[in-house]
Each structure stands twice: as C-alpha cells, then as structure tokens.
Amino acid sequence: MSFDAFLQDWFGYTIYFIAYIAALGAFGCSSIFWLRVLTIFSSACFVVYYYIIPADPLWLDIFSEGALVVINAAMIALLWYREKSIRFSEEEKELYATIFSRFSPFEFYKLIKVGKWQTFEPEDVLTKQGKKVPALYFIYNGEVNVVVDGKTIVQLRDGYFVGEMSFTLEQAANADVIVSVPTRILYWPQDILQDLLKRNPAMKNAVEAMITQDLAKKLRQG
Numbered sequence: 001m002s003f004d005a006f007l008q009d010w011f012g013y014t015i016y017f018i019a020y021i022a023a024l025g026a027f028g029c030s031s032i033f034w035l036r037v038l039t040i041f042s043s044a045c046f047v048v049y050y051y052i053i054p055a056d057p058l059w060l061d062i063f064s065e066g067a068l069v070v071i072n073a074a075m076i077a078l079l080w081y082r083e084k085s086i087r088f089s090e091e092e093k094e095l096y097a098t099i100f101s102r103f104s105p106f107e108f109y110k111l112i113k114v115g116k117w118q119t120f121e122p123e124d125v126l127t128k129q130g131k132k133v134p135a136l137y138f139i140y141n142g143e144v145n146v147v148v149d150g151k152t153i154v155q156l157r158d159g160y161f162v163g164e165m166s167f168t169l170e171q172a173a174n175a176d177v178i179v180s181v182p183t184r185i186l187y188w189p190q191d192i193l194q195d196l197l198k199r200n201p202a203m204k205n206a207v208e209a210m211i212t213q214d215l216a217k218k219l220r221q222g
C-alpha cells in the first residue's frame with residue numbers, strides 16, 4: 001500500500017468515526033439546539049467522507065446527508081429568529097436572568113405564555129390543607145404564611161414556589177398558604193403546566209431542577 005493510500009484510509013476511518021460519535025452525541029442530547037448542531041456536524045463529516053474516500057463520490061449519500069445539514073441549519077435559523085423576536089416585560093427579564101436561567105429564551109417564552117401574573121391581597125388563600133392545589137405559584141414579590149393545623153410554621157418570600165409539593169407528588173396540599181402582604185405572583189394552572197411539560201421533556205427537566213432547588217432552600221430554612 002502506498003503512503004498516499006495509507007493516509008487516505010487513515011483520514012477516512014477518522015472522519016467516519018468522528019461523524020458517528022457526533023451522531024450518537026446528537027441522539028443523546030436533550031437540548032434541541034445541540035441536537036441540531038451535532039447533526040449538522042456529523043452529516044457534514046459524512047458528506048466529506050462520501051465525497052473523498054470511495055473511488056467515485058457516492059452522490060445519493062452525499063445528497064441525503066447534505067439535506068440533513070440544510071434542514072437542521074434552517075431550523076436553527078428559525079429558532080434564532082423566533083428567539084430574537086420575543087419580547088419580555090421587565091419582571092420577566094429579571095426572572096429569566098435569575099431563577100429561570102436554565103431555560104432557552106423560547107422555552108421560557110412558552111412557560112410565560114401559559115402563566116398568569118396576579119397581585120394577591122392579604123388573606124387571599126393560595127392552597128388549602130388537604131385540598132387539591134389549583135396551580136403552581138412563584139412568589140415574585142411579597143410574602144405568604146404557610147399554616148399547618150391553624151399554626152403558621154413558616155413564611156415564604158420572593159423567589160419561592162408554593163404548591164410545588166402537590167405538583168410533584170400529585171397529592172393534596174399539606175398546608176394552607178395565606179397571603180400576608182400584597183404579593184405579586186406568577187402562577188400556572190397545574191393541568192396546563194403538566195400538559196406543556198409532557199410535550200417538552202427539556203422544559204420538564206428544567207422545572208424539576210428548579211423545584212428540587214426550591215425544596216432544598218426550604219429544608220435549609222428549617
């Protein structure tokens with residue numbers, strides 16, 4: 001075997017291996033953006049392989065891999081365009097920069113779209129002990145009392161979720177939660193949020209991670 005042929009074989013195996021690993025990586029990605037990026041990279045490597053390595057270029061394979069590159073690049077461009085045209089309110093921007101930073105802008109937009117902002121007044125009841133919880137609440141600004149068997153056990157302020165336990169366990173509320181000062185809240189009706197998360201596994205992971213963090217903060221608070 002000539003040195004040139006050896007080099008060509010070596011290059012062929014290497015590029016095929018890289019393309020294959022990138023394709024496996026793409027299948028393992030939960031983020032749609034990285035799935036598309038890796039698919040583009042993998043397919044582009046296959047295009048090079050099918051063009052250079054066989055005695056004659058394999059046009060059918062080059063065309064099908066090339067089509068994957070074009071479609072995924074177009075979808076990334078569409079995603080980028082959608083994200084660029086999204087407008088958030090000042091409150092939403094602040095939330096995105098802090099608590100909700102795990103989400104892509106478009107995922108956060110979908111979450112915000114099904115959520116509702118409301119200012120609750122003192123004595124408003126968010127959850128009732130032993131009763132189904134209607135929504136998952138996020139305290140943007142204000143304060144609520146968590147009351148078990150008539151006794152306030154803890155107060156929750158900005159940055160805490162309320163109703164996350166029943167949302168996660170699909171059980172009734174383990175406490176009354178009563179607003180104590182005018183409180184700005186972002187909330188999601190439970191069934192609508194469950195539906196959205198069923199259709200978006202990456203968002204489901206991000207919400208679960210936020211709830212885990214919230215529960216850890218509550219445990220620390222005692």
Ligand SMILES: Nc1ncnc2c1ncn2[C@@H]1O[C@@H]2COP(=O)(O)O[C@H]2[C@H]1O
Nearest residue numbers: 127161162163164165166173174175218
């Ligand atoms: N010990 C606690 N510390 C902080 N928050 C609590 C505590 N117990 C209950 N809660 C909150 O009160 C909510 C009542 O409804 P959930 O059980 O769905 O979710 C509960 C929590 O959000």
